[in-house]
Amino acid sequence: MTFSYSASSAAPAEVPAPSAATRWWRGRAADPAWARAALVVLLLGTAVLYLWDLSESGWANAFYSAAAQAGSRSWEAFFYGSSDAGNSITVDKPPASLWVMALSVRLFGLSSWSLLVPEALMGVGAVWLLHGSVRRVAGAPAGLLAGLALAVTPVAALMFRFDNPDALLVLLMTGAAVAVLRAVEAAATSAQTRWLLLAGVLVGLGFLTKQLQVFLVLPAFGLTYLLLGRPDLGRRVVQLLAAGAALVVSAGWWVAVVELVPAGSRPYIGGSQDDSFLGLTFGYNGVGRLTGQETGSVGTTVGPGGAGHWGDTGLLRLLGTTFGGQVTWLVPAALVLGAVALWLLRRSARTSPLRAALVLWGTWLLTTWLVFSYMSGIFHPYYTVALAPAIAALVGLGAAVVWRARASWLGTAALAAATGLTAAWAFVLLTRSSDYYPLLKWLVLAVGLLAALGFVLLRAVPVLPRLARTAGLSVVGAAVVASLAAPTAYAVDTAGNPHTGSLPSAGPAVSGGLGAGMAGPGGFGRTGHGGWSGSSHGGQHGGQMGGQPGQLGGQLGGQGQQWQAVPPVQGRQWQAGPRGGGSGAGAGAGPQQFPGTAGGFGGLGAAGGTGGFGGAAGGGGLLSASRPSAALVQLLEQDAGRYRWVAAAIGSQNAAGYQLATQDPVMPVGGFNGTDPSPTLAQFQRYVADGDIHYFIASATVGGFQGGSGTAERDSAQVRDWVESHFTSQDVDGTTVYDLTAPSATGAASA
Numbered sequence: 063m064t065f066s067y068s069a070s071s072a073a074p075a076e077v078p079a080p081s082a083a084t085r086w087w088r089g090r091a092a093d094p095a096w097a098r099a100a101l102v103v104l105l106l107g108t109a110v111l112y113l114w115d116l117s118e119s120g121w122a123n124a125f126y127s128a129a130a131q132a133g134s135r136s137w138e139a140f141f142y143g144s145s146d147a148g149n150s151i152t153v154d155k156p157p158a159s160l161w162v163m164a165l166s167v168r169l170f171g172l173s174s175w176s177l178l179v180p181e182a183l184m185g186v187g188a189v190w191l192l193h194g195s196v197r198r199v200a201g202a203p204a205g206l207l208a209g210l211a212l213a214v215t216p217v218a219a220l221m222f223r224f225d226n227p228d229a230l231l232v233l234l235m236t237g238a239a240v241a242v243l244r245a246v247e248a249a250a251t252s253a254q255t256r257w258l259l260l261a262g263v264l265v266g267l268g269f270l271t272k273q274l275q276v277f278l279v280l281p282a283f284g285l286t287y288l289l290l291g292r293p294d295l296g297r298r299v300v301q302l303l304a305a306g307a308a309l310v311v312s313a314g315w316w317v318a319v320v321e322l323v324p325a326g327s328r329p330y331i332g333g334s335q336d337d338s339f340l341g342l343t344f345g346y347n348g349v350g351r352l353t354g355q356e357t358g359s360v361g362t363t364v365g366p367g368g369a370g371h372w373g374d375t376g377l378l379r380l381l382g383t384t385f386g387g388q389v390t391w392l393v394p395a396a397l398v399l400g401a402v403a404l405w406l407l408r409r410s411a412r413t414s415p416l417r418a419a420l421v422l423w424g425t426w427l428l429t430t431w432l433v434f435s436y437m438s439g440i441f442h443p444y445y446t447v448a449l450a451p452a453i454a455a456l457v458g459l460g461a462a463v464v465w466r467a468r469a470s471w472l473g474t475a476a477l478a479a480a481t482g483l484t485a486a487w488a489f490v491l492l493t494r495s496s497d498y499y500p501l502l503k504w505l506v507l508a509v510g511l512l513a514a515l516g517f518v519l520l521r522a523v524p525v526l527p528r529l530a531r532t533a534g535l536s537v538v539g540a541a542v543v544a545s546l547a548a549p550t551a552y553a554v555d556t557a558g559n560p561h562t563g564s565l566p567s568a569g570p571a572v573s574g575g576l577g578a579g580m581a582g583p584g585g586f587g588r589t590g591h592g593g594w595s596g597s598s599h600g601g602q603h604g605g606q607m608g609g610q611p612g613q614l615g616g617q618l619g620g621q622g623q624q625w626q627a628v629p630p631v632q633g634r635q636w637q638a639g640p641r642g643g644g645s646g647a648g649a650g651a652g653p654q655q656f657p658g659t660a661g662g663f664g665g666l667g668a669a670g671g672t673g674g675f676g677g678a679a680g681g682g683g684l685l686s687a688s689r690p691s692a693a694l695v696q697l698l699e700q701d702a703g704r705y706r707w708v709a710a711a712i713g714s715q716n717a718a719g720y721q722l723a724t725q726d727p728v729m730p731v732g733g734f735n736g737t738d739p740s741p742t743l744a745q746f747q748r749y750v751a752d753g754d755i756h757y758f759i760a761s762a763t764v765g766g767f768q769g770g771s772g773t774a775e776r777d778s779a780q781v782r783d784w785v786e787s788h789f790t791s792q793d794v795d796g797t798t799v800y801d802l803t804a805p806s807a808t809g810a811a812s813a
Contacts, residue, residue, distance in 0.1 A: 089202075097202035101193060104206060108189050108213040111557050112182035112222045117174040118560040121722055122225045124687030125564060125734065126160065127177050128718035129153045130225070131725060133164030134172065140164050142320070144329045145714055148706045148727035148754075151740050153714070154333025154342065156316070158270040159227035172725060181229040185222025188233045189213045192451055195240040199247075199416045200462035207542070208458025214546055215450040216568035217388040217443070219553035224566055227272045228447050234271060235279050236451045238264035239422060242283045245301075246291055246418040254293065255301050262305035266312025273347045278433055278448065282425035290418040330740035332714070332733040337740070351439035379435045380446065387491050387569045389446040389453065391549040394483035396453045399460025400424050402476040406467050420459055427452035443567050457545075465538075474521040478514040481541040485510020488548035494572040502551060510544030513537055564685040564715065688719030688759075691795035695723045698757060702726045706754040709799075710746070712736045712761045712778050720759060729755060732778040743780040750802045758785045760798035 089098040121127040125145075129152075133140035136147040143157025144150070153160070162180045170176040189209045197205025212218060221228045238261040245257035261283060268276030284302060291298045320328065320339045334342040342348075373384065381390055400420055407417045430449055434441065460480075467473030485507050492503035516537035520530075552569035561567075688711070690698070698720060702708045710729035711717040717730035731746070732738050741749065749755050760782070789800040 093197070093202045097197075097206075100202070100206050101190075101209075104193065104209050104213065105186055105190055108186050108209075109182070111213065111219060111553065112185045113179065114557055116178050116182060116223060119178065119223065119562055120174055120560065121687060121718075122174070122178060122223075122562060123564055123566075124562075124718035124722060125153065125714050126163070126225045126227075128714075128721045128728075129157075129160050130163035130167055130177055131172050131722060132727065133157070133160055134167035135725075135727075139329075142329050145332065145717070145730050145733075146707065146721060146727040148729060149329040150707070150727075150729045151330040151714075151733050151738065152332045154346065154734055155227055155272060156270040156339075158267055159225075159230040159272075162230060163225060172722070177225050178223060181225060182222055184229045184233040185213075185218060188218075188222075188236045188451065191233075191236045191240050192455060195243055196419070196455055196458045199243070199419050200459050204458040204462035206458075207461055208454045210546065211392055211454035211457050212450055214550040214553045215389055215391070215447075215454065216549055216552035216556050217447045218450045219556045220388075220561060220566055220568040221444055221447045223557060224444075224561060226444065226566075228444060231268055231271045231276060232447055232451060234264045234268040235276060235448070238262075238268070238283065239279065239426070239451070242287055243415065243419055243422060246287060246413065247415040249292065251293060251297070254291065255304060258287065258301050258305040259308045262308030263312040266309040266314075269309070269313040270316055273343050274351075275445075275448065278430045279426050281429050282422050285425055286418050286422040290413055290421060292413050330733075330738065332738060332740075335739065351441070352433075352437045353439060373441070375436045375438055377432075377435050380431065380449075383494055383572050385443050385446055387494065387552060387572060388443045388567070389449050391488055391491065391552075392453050392457050392484060392545060394487050395480040395545060396427065396456035396460065398476055398480040398483065399464050400427075400456040401460075402472065403460040403463035406463055406472070416459070416463070419455070420463075423452045423455040423459065427456060442565055444565075468517070468521070471521065474517055477541070478517040481510055481517065481544060482514035485514075485544045488544075492548055495570045496573060498555070498570040499551065502548065506544055506548050509540050509547075513540035513544055516540065562686070685715060687715050687722070688717075690720055690723050690797065694720075694794045694797055694799070697794055697799065698724045698728075699726065701756070704753075705756045706749075707756070709757040709759050710755050710781075710802075711759040712782060716759070716761050731781055736778045739777050741781070742777050743784060746781045747784070753803065755802050758782075758789070758800040758802055760786075760791070760800070 087098055088095070089101075129139075129143055129145050132144050132147040136144070136149065138144070138149050139147050140161065141157070142149065143152045143155070143160045145153055163177050166176045166180050189212050192212050193205040193209030195205075196208040218232075221232070241257045241261035241264065245254045245261070248254045248257060265276055265280065265283075287302060288295075288298055291301070293301070317339055320331070325337050331337050331339050331342055333346045335345070373379065373382070379385065400423070404417065404420050404424070407414060407420070410417050427449060430452070434445065434449075461477075464473050464476045464480075468477060488510070489503045489507040492498070492506065516533075520534060520537060555570050556568040698708045702724065706727065707729040708724060708726040709717075709720055710731050711720060712731045713736045714730035714734040717728040721728040729741075729749075731741065733740060746755075785800050785802070788805055789802060790804070790806040791798050791800055793799075
């Protein structure tokens with residue numbers, strides 16, 4: 063039996079021309095009458111989820127918030143993506159996502175809302191694009207299911223409420239995928255080329271958002287059009303080359319400017335060890351992410367077997383405790399429904415838009431999954447948001463095709479298997495959050511298994527025609543509820559809790575989240591970063607610092623988390639952050655790349671508090687921003703207009719808190735990790751001699767875990783040591799501050 067599927071039905075012979083308002087509300091004539099209303103509800107619901115109490119996360123990732131603030135004050139900082147309006151150094155990413163936030167801050171002033179609302183609207187836009195693309199080839203119900211699946215993916219609810227570049231990246235990748243599929247569908251050569259050029263431009267903008275990560279979707283785009291496009295093969299190749307040229311132009315103009323401008327006439331390229339954007343692209347943010355050899359990283363190089371601070375690699379990596387609850391809820395349904403749908407469409411025309419959609423989203427999912435599974439470098443749980451559109455699209459597309467074949471045993475088996483496996487996997491994921499509504503996992507499992515049985519009974523047991531529709535809708539409804547209830551609960555939990563710092567994670571705390579399946583830096587508490595992976599609503603912070611372990615313990619303030627499985631980092635001395643309320647320390651005689659450093663590993667409880675590496679009183683650290691007191695802010699603001707930088711501090715997060723509090727430039731010595739060779743001691747001394755910097759704010763943090771170019775971490779230490787030996791310190795609410803315009807007697811004599 064040959065199976066064919068069409069989302070459209072024949073239109074009546076004569077239909078009165080509707081008004082413009084009617085056409086807008088009604089949508090396509092082929093869609094059900096409820097389709098447009100359902101889309102409006104979907105988008106409004108998504109907007110509510112992503113915008114609700116958005117300001118609770120404050121500056122979110124202060125590293126990017128400070129750069130957006132700088133871009134709102136200086137067009138040079140805007141163009142380069144500088145961390146500060148003094149243009150000392152850029153962030154370690156291209157600036158496209160900062161451009162959006164900086165423009166919003168220019169228009170509406172600096173606030174949590176002006177920074178984060180654009181991210182939320184990007185999420186609504188991504189849901190709208192995905193819905194429209196799936197609906198176009200598979201029908202309105204499929205589009206609605208795909209859009210809903212994306213909207214309630216927990217990591218999507220996290221990143222579309224956060225200021226990392228991933229929100230814009232996902233929007234651009236989704237838009238590019240839609241453009242490629244429209245090119246497959248288009249009949250005219252000119253239309254095909256225009257859509258492919260648009261896809262190339264969007265991918266180029268994605269490169270200016272997060273560099274090489276956007277290229278993970280290129281195999282899906284190229285394969286889909288090369289195999290399934292309408293023109294002859296030669297023309298398809300030429301069109302894809304033209305799209306590649308559009309990609310190069312849309313990204314290359316900015317890269318060319320940055321590379322051609324002399325280093326002394328622009329800010330230092332943050333994250334690089336050679337002040338080169340191309341070096342950053344192919345090093346720290348490129349090959350280093352795959353191999354783990356990331357000079358200047360926050361983690362060590364990989365060890366035997368590929369294990370490092372970012373966990374063991376392998377095909378099942380993303381199903382582990384650290385990553386599973388972020389995005390994998392619907393993976394069973396996506397794989398089963400997508401594979402069976404492709405089989406059912408095996409005899410369709412080569413250029414079938416529906417099959418092209420399945421190939422594109424399926425290849426996107428498999429390619430990105432494999433890269434994420436085996437990359438040995440920096441890999442944070444929120445990176446998995448790049449999988450969300452592909453998973454959601456496959457669920458919608460596959461469900462539509464397989465439902466059409468439900469009269470066959472293959473269709474029945476696929477629907478039952480997808481529902482049952484998804485419910486069972488949700489049960490596993492919910493079990494990892496044992497304190498989070500324990501009854502939910504049993505309800506999801508029960509409803510899912512009953513729905514799976516219902517699909518079988520619909521096929522095996524004759525039903526009166528007048529009851530068949532009701533029975534079918536009931537089973538489908540139960541299957542949708544069983545599949546989406548758990549991720550929706552996690553998404554709501556994510557939206558209901560603040561997330562701050564560099565390493566946010568979606569959903570409630572999970573048992574053994576970091577360390578049980580991953581041995582690297584984490585900080586995945588419910589309220590954002592402030593410590594290592596949380597396991598329950600406790601308040602007891604324990605763990606071992608691996609290797610020759612020291613002990614880190616203490617009671618976190620507020621309703622903290624139980625933290626465990628701290629990764630093997632030796633040779634550091636740790637202490638609790640200023641408001642985490644913890645105590646306990648540990649040190650080990652680690653290797654030379656981990657010199658003992660008075661640190662500060664602060665916890666962040668659900669009720670508030672700050673922390674992070676290097677958490678001196680009031681100070682920030684490697685992964686959490688500083689929170690200066692009113693007295694310190696007042697001191698920094700004195701005569702601020704006379705200085706290029708009101709202060710300097712080691713590390714971008716540390717500097718970001720002071721900059722956001724004062725809205726004046728603060729130089730981040732050493733960039734994000736404190737390991738960038740910017741500025742050198744000689745450069746810093748010249749800035750001080752020229753009267754460009756007013757204060758230096760001391761921090762216990764000097765550099766990240768892994769050394770920079772060999773001198774970078776030493777540069778940061780030399781700057782700190784030089785300041786300490788030449789200027790007199792003063793204590794401001796527990797923070798040590800040096801006035802760089804007033805040398806000490808010893809410093810003046812030596813000068």
